[in-house]
Amino acid sequence: MATAQPLYVLPGDTIDPSLIPTHKKLPLRLGPGLRHIPPSAIVPTVAGQLVADHKKNSMWVEYNGGRYIPAPNDLVIGQIQRSAADFYFMNLTPFTSNATLPQLAFEGATKKNRPQLASGALVYARVVLANRHMDPELECVSSSTGKAEGLGPLTGGMAFDVSLGLARRLLMARSREEGKVEILELLGAEGLAFETAVGRNGKVWVGSDSAKTIILVGRALRETDDGKLDVDQQKKLAKRLIREMK
Numbered sequence: 001m002a003t004a005q006p007l008y009v010l011p012g013d014t015i016d017p018s019l020i021p022t023h024k025k026l027p028l029r030l031g032p033g034l035r036h037i038p039p040s041a042i043v044p045t046v047a048g049q050l051v052a053d054h055k056k057n058s059m060w061v062e063y064n065g066g067r068y069i070p071a072p073n074d075l076v077i078g079q080i081q082r083s084a085a086d087f088y089f090m091n092l093t094p095f096t097s098n099a100t101l102p103q104l105a106f107e108g109a110t111k112k113n114r115p116q117l118a119s120g121a122l123v124y125a126r127v128v129l130a131n132r133h134m135d136p137e138l139e140c141v142s143s144s145t146g147k148a149e150g151l152g153p154l155t156g157g158m159a160f161d162v163s164l165g166l167a168r169r170l171l172m173a174r175s176r177e178e179g180k181v182e183i184l185e186l187l188g189a190e191g192l193a194f195e196t197a198v199g200r201n202g203k204v205w206v207g208s209d210s211a212k213t214i215i216l217v218g219r220a221l222r223e224t225d226d227g228k229l230d231v232d233q234q235k236k237l238a239k240r241l242i243r244e245m246k
Helices: 164-171 183-189 211-227 229-244
Strands: 007-009 032-037 043-044 050-053 058-062 076-085 087-091 098-100 122-131 135-141 152-154 158-161 197-199 205-206
Touching: 032 058, 050 076, 058 164, 076 098, 076 205, 087 122, 098 122, 158 211, 164 197, 164 205, 164 211, 183 211, 183 229, 197 211, 211 229
Parallel strands: 098 135
Antiparallel strands: 007 050, 032 043, 050 058, 076 087, 076 122, 087 098, 122 135, 122 152, 158 205, 197 205
């Protein structure tokens, strides 16, 4: 559940304690754009809209600008640069340092049986460790279940660049209410068959048996992002692109 009225903040602003979500069981989780200053102060580090999810006991600042800064538990799409004895070195954006992905951080991977990924391969992963003094570390398996849970190499398809704001909204469980991004659902309702993976680092991978479908979905994402389209405009865009495809 988002705050009732949009509240925009600037770096260093004081956040009213009444806006900070509380939960009896879940710890407070701070997302992008917020920093905890002990003992109890929470301050914005970027300018944007303050958003709170009371069910998940989390809050963050919604913004489009700036560069991606890795944070633990972020889902990201990275590209293999090179491999070493035990790690893959990956690129998350042109502006961030390398990320490392252990070669055993895949479902069922062993020293004798582990994925062989070439330079340029795309991987859907989760950030495990991230701080200012080390390259972020990634994983493609849940540490609690040992399962991939949708993570791993992305074969075929194509990756498209989107704004950090759109990527975050696409990852929201309730994006229709909070971010109003429905373009993927609208295209699916028009009969297009495709799958997607969204990275918080501003990457969206689209896979399909049809190259035309992949290009169309990528175009729809970019036009929605660049034009900041509302739901009605997204509906018109989806119908127009489907007509052009035929």
